[in-house]
Amino acid sequence: MQAVFITGASSGLGEALAQAYAQQGAILGLVGRNLERMQSLRDSLPQAERHKIYVVDVNQHKALQAAADDFIQHVGKVHVVIASAGISVGTLSELGEDLPVFRRVMETNVLATVATFMPFIEHMKSHAQQEPCRLVGIASVAGIRGLPGASAYSASKAAVISYCESLRVELRSSGIKVVTIAPGYIDTPMTQINDYAMPFLLRADKFARRATSSIAAGVSYRVIPWQMGVVAKVLRVLPNFVYDFAFSNAPRKARENKAN
Secondary structure, eight states, X not given: OOEEEESSTTSHHHHHHHHHHHHTTOEEEEEXXXXXXXXXXXXXXXXXXXXXXXXXXXXXXXXXXXXXXXXXXXXXXXXXXXXXXXXXXXXXXXOGGGHHHHHHHHIIIIIHHHHHHHHHHHHHHTTTTTSOEEEEEEOOGGGTSOOTTBHHHHHHHHHHHHHHHHHHHHTGGGTEEEEEEEEOSEESHHHHTOOSOOTTOEEHHHHHHHHHHHHHHTOSEEEESHHHHHHHHHHHHSOHHHHHHHHTTOOOOOBHHHHO
16 A cells, blocks of 8 residues: 655645545645645545644745654655645746745745655665655756746756756665656646646646656656647757747746735
């Protein structure tokens, strides 16, 4: 029986992944900041009583460590850890009031991914040769090339991609597989505020089914949906002058301060 630890579980991709794994019979450790939403999610899952919820901000690393330790004690062996907590907001480098936003995006999307994996690595090494073990980083197609008006988000997701690649190579001999999932546009509260067209928009439950399949297979990197994977491959090879011309007037996510 799989034991799965998921951050960012109170909404969006984390919630969809929790529902998908619960349907597969996994025991879940769910991390989120909203107690009411976490309780509601757990109550909606099959065999709700065996799942654990932790009301923790992933930027509080000691509390996150304590949640990880408690879940390990609860299940004995953890098989999948998914760092799904993340924030996306428009930013502009010329505006001083956006500097704290840059910091919060990087801390939540990058450092919290490291802090999520860290408590589980030595634990997984003890059984990864006998049972499949996965560390899963949720990146984004936005990490492939920098998007205008989303410099903090693009930089953070590019960092997640590179971090997971480094970790994958580090842990290759341990039996632990590091999986990078790069979503395109998925229908979640994060994207529902966008006021521009989102090609190949995918329902969160469909994303979760495809993601759990990729995680089980132990793929190193997967873009979901596949159509955005084709787009990502094209973006990788575009010369800078072509990319700059094509995307300089691309639609931009609203800044946090402006939205408020």
